Amino acid sequence: MKKIVVLGSTGTIGRLTLDIIRNNSDKYKLIGISCKTNIDLLIKQINEFNVPSVHIYDKENLYKLTNNFNNLDIYVGESDIGKFLQQDCDIIVNAISGFAGLIPTIESLKLGRRLALANKESLVVAGRLVKNYEKQYRSHIIPVDSEHSAIFQCINGQNKYIKKIILTASGGPFRGYNKDMLKYVTPEAALKHPTWKMGKRITIDSATLVNKGMEMIEAKWLFGLNHDQIQVIVHPQSIVHSMVQFIDNSYTGLLSIPDMRIPIGYALSFPERIENYCGELNLFGLNLSFEEVDMDTFEAIKLAYDIMKEDGTYPAVFNAADEVAVDAFLRNIIGFLDIIDVIKYVLDKNKNIKNPTIADIIEANNWARTAAKRFISGRTY
Ligand SMILES: NC(=O)c1ccc[n+]([C@@H]2O[C@H](COP(=O)([O-])OP(=O)(O)OC[C@H]3O[C@@H](n4cnc5c(N)ncnc54)[C@H](OP(=O)(O)O)[C@@H]3O)[C@@H](O)[C@H]2O)c1
Known part of the structure; x- marks a missing residue:
């Protein structure tokens, strides 16, 4: 059973990734998800997949999570992303949109994990550095972009x-x-x-x-x-x-x-x-x-x-x-x-x-x- 973290689980790629996990529950276990502001959908995903830990970018709606869950590990803001990713997992899917995906990409690579990379911006803005991190930490980027x-x-x-x-x-x-x-x-x-x-x-x-x-x-x-x-x-x-x-x-x-x-x-x-x-x-x-x-x-x-x-x-x-x-x-x-x-x-x-x-x-x-x-x-x- 492969343990998966999906960053940007509330977006288009994130939701499609969860669909694959839903249809392959004998092979994949979702252990972490994240979003920026769409807490309502995040809550549905936590409940459906019984997800033990989440990261949210904006703390504005944090109360919705603390009101609903007692045993959920919650990480908040960019400074928490490294800690959130440190949990024991096999594959990190980075489906965050825009420049905001760069630091999560680097943090994932530093952990030597497989990174299923949809966030093309990471490679666009910092391709040389991202590839260096991949080599240095023996991680592996697998592209998600269809091309x-x-x-x-x-x-x-x-x-x-x-x-x-x-x-x-x-x-x-x-x-x-x-x-x-x-x-x-x-x-x-x-x-x-x-x-x-x-x-x-x-x-x-x-x-x-x-x-x-x-x-x-x-x-x-x-x-x-x-x-x-x-x-x-x-x-x-x-x-x-x-x-x-x-x-x-x-x-x-x-x-x-x-x-x-x-x-x-x-x-x-x-x-x-x-x-x-x-x-x-x-x-x-x-x-x-x-x-x-x-x-x-x-x-x-x-x-x-x-x-x-x-x-x-x-x-x-x-x-x-x-x-x-x-x-x-x-x-x-x-x-x-x-x-x-x-x-x-x-x-x-x-x-x-x-x-x-x-x-x-x-x-x-x-x-x-x-x-x-x-x-x-x-x-x-
Ligand atoms: N859609 C495709 O078919 C496709 C194909 C190939 C590659 N890609 C690439 O995949 C990435 C995601 O695309 P998408 O179409 O899935 O985008 P999207 O539907 O706009 O979803 C973006 C996801 O990232 C989260 N997010 C946005 N800003 C964030 C921030 N500052 N910090 C943390 N999370 C943040 C969003 O959370 P909220 O929902 O809370 O806002 C949402 O979960 C992009 O880099 C895109 O170029 C997409």
């Missing part, structure tokens, strides 16, 4: 023969749009992803293709690649979850219906596989297509290539500016195309630090948030 799970499976130990990897992108709800058409798209339209059901930030990031840019950076660190070994192509059906091209010009790809329970299940069961109840592909009904990505309209891909070359604190600034801009777009404060303008402005103002420490990255993150907020509110930094 990276696909690549991880497609490489099959043959890293030294990789020519390039091909990350597939659905193209989001605005595939085929030009900039004039994108000017007035609404948050409601941007939240309608054609193939995946996800949290709000990642859904908007999929519409701008910032998510794909982040995945390029994530892949660079996960698989030790150069920027010119990473290609993005549009594949609207989201059936081929990514491919690897080897030096002999053969390709391997991974196909399945778009359901995150498949890569999450793989991250839990690796190197074995578990049965999944989420549906099979109808091979005869498939009509797969691949298109070039329009980098002039969706500038995030071009930006990601530049950021990968520059490295340093640039990726942290890219992520922070995007988090602020997406939030402003969702609140109808800025338009869709302004998201990239905010990112470009903040990147341009950043004084890049090569080989940053965690403290440098946290500072760059804080600086970029302030700069993005000031730019959005009409003042320049």
Whole structure:
């Protein structure tokens, strides 16, 4: 029986992870869960899975837990995350969204645990350091992102023969749009992803293709690649979850219906596989297509290539500016195309630090948030 801790259990990936544990109760035992503010759902999860320990980020609703449970171990705030993770467990799933996932990733790696990593931001903002921690503490990161799970499976130990990897992108709800058409798209339209059901930030990031840019950076660190070994192509059906091209010009790809329970299940069961109840592909009904990505309209891909070359604190600034801009777009404060303008402005103002420490990255993150907020509110930094 594998003991599992799920960070961000109330989110989209967190809930899907609990669904897998629910369907495989002979293999997995949930021993810890966490959330930011959604205590009501957390309480339901504690009751259903009989979870002995929890971590909450905000102490505002702490009373709801203390009122309901006598024998629950409760950890509160960022300073408690290390202590919370120290319990005896086999796998930590990091399904927290955004920059907030970085410290939990590092704390998990320091414990030498298997980390099923959905929080791509950890690798985007601090890829070099995260990989160093993985090596130093002999822990093991298994990617949860569907594209990276696909690549991880497609490489099959043959890293030294990789020519390039091909990350597939659905193209989001605005595939085929030009900039004039994108000017007035609404948050409601941007939240309608054609193939995946996800949290709000990642859904908007999929519409701008910032998510794909982040995945390029994530892949660079996960698989030790150069920027010119990473290609993005549009594949609207989201059936081929990514491919690897080897030096002999053969390709391997991974196909399945778009359901995150498949890569999450793989991250839990690796190197074995578990049965999944989420549906099979109808091979005869498939009509797969691949298109070039329009980098002039969706500038995030071009930006990601530049950021990968520059490295340093640039990726942290890219992520922070995007988090602020997406939030402003969702609140109808800025338009869709302004998201990239905010990112470009903040990147341009950043004084890049090569080989940053965690403290440098946290500072760059804080600086970029302030700069993005000031730019959005009409003042320049
Ligand atoms: N959704 C997908 O299909 C998908 C696919 C691939 C990768 N990912 C990646 O997986 C991560 C999670 O995505 P998601 O779509 O599941 O996000 P989500 O639905 O927004 O859920 C985020 C989770 O993180 C918690 N959280 C948010 N801020 C936190 C903080 N400061 N401290 C502690 N916990 C915090 C939330 O708690 P509350 O509920 O209390 O707010 C929630 O449990 C992201 O990095 C995303 O890029 C997602």
